[in-house]
Amino acid sequence: NAGVTQTPKFQVLKTGQSMTLQCAQDMNHEYMSWYRQDPGMGLRLIHYSVGAGITDQGEVPNGYNVSRSTTEDFPLRLLSAAPSQTSVYFCASSYSYQGSGSYEQYFGPGTRLTVT
Amino acid sequence: AQSVAQPEDQVNVAEGNPLTVKCTYSVSGNPYLFWYVQYPNRGLQFLLKYITGDNLVKGSYGFEAEFNKSQTSFHLKKPSALVSDSALYFCAVRDNGGYSSASKIIFGSGTRLSIRP
Numbered sequence: 001n002a003g004v005t006q007t008p009k010f011q012v013l014k015t016g017q018s019m020t021l022q023c024a025q026d027m028n029h030e031y032m033s034w035y036r037q038d039p040g041m042g043l044r045l046i047h048y049s050v051g052a053g054i055t056d057q058g059e060v061p062n063g064y065n066v067s068r069s070t071t072e073d074f075p076l077r078l079l080s081a082a083p084s085q086t087s088v089y090f091c092a093s094s095y096s097y098q099g100s101g102s103y104e105q106y107f108g109p110g111t112r113l114t115v116t
Numbered sequence: 117a118q119s120v121a122q123p124e125d126q127v128n129v130a131e132g133n134p135l136t137v138k139c140t141y142s143v144s145g146n147p148y149l150f151w152y153v154q155y156p157n158r159g160l161q162f163l164l165k166y167i168t169g170d171n172l173v174k175g176s177y178g179f180e181a182e183f184n185k186s187q188t189s190f191h192l193k194k195p196s197a198l199v200s201d202s203a204l205y206f207c208a209v210r211d212n213g214g215y216s217s218a219s220k221i222i223f224g225s226g227t228r229l230s231i232r233p
Binding site for chain 1: 122125148150152158159160161162165167206210220221222223224225226
């Protein structure tokens, strides 16, 4: 298993540009999520999904869109990049959010985004 | 809404001494609690979790955590620290309030653990 993969690893954007951060997992996990990590702020939840076709907002959703058309993929779209979106972005996945199964999340290696 | 707090930005411990990294939480229902570790330029790795049962949970690399419902805390501990334990540690919480909709998993701000030889 490749686990959780993220592309690209690094990206530089100009203000106003749009782009999509890719996330894929091959563990058949229902739950997927996007976080951003900023110094002193920890990890903040952007969006999450409990299955294909279902998404919801996290703590800091503004400026980001997501969709979940398949179980495997959960792309994050920046609509119009701003310097405040400079951050490291992590995608994570886990088994069912309900029931007695395992709940820990598996994290991707991250995407370092700089917006100038 | 759930929240989690890590009151210490940094914890410094001498190798061989016990260590504690503090975490407190707030949820409306029963909590699911997690600890993760992040090494430089890496993603987060799962250490341990509390779902139900014994208040003392054992995890990877000799770490353990104690769930205290009355104090709403879930402190991470290790009896004897190693230099290789130096990393960034995150506490996370999910509110198992029994909702039909999904519950968010919220992370704390992180604590940098530094173990000196």
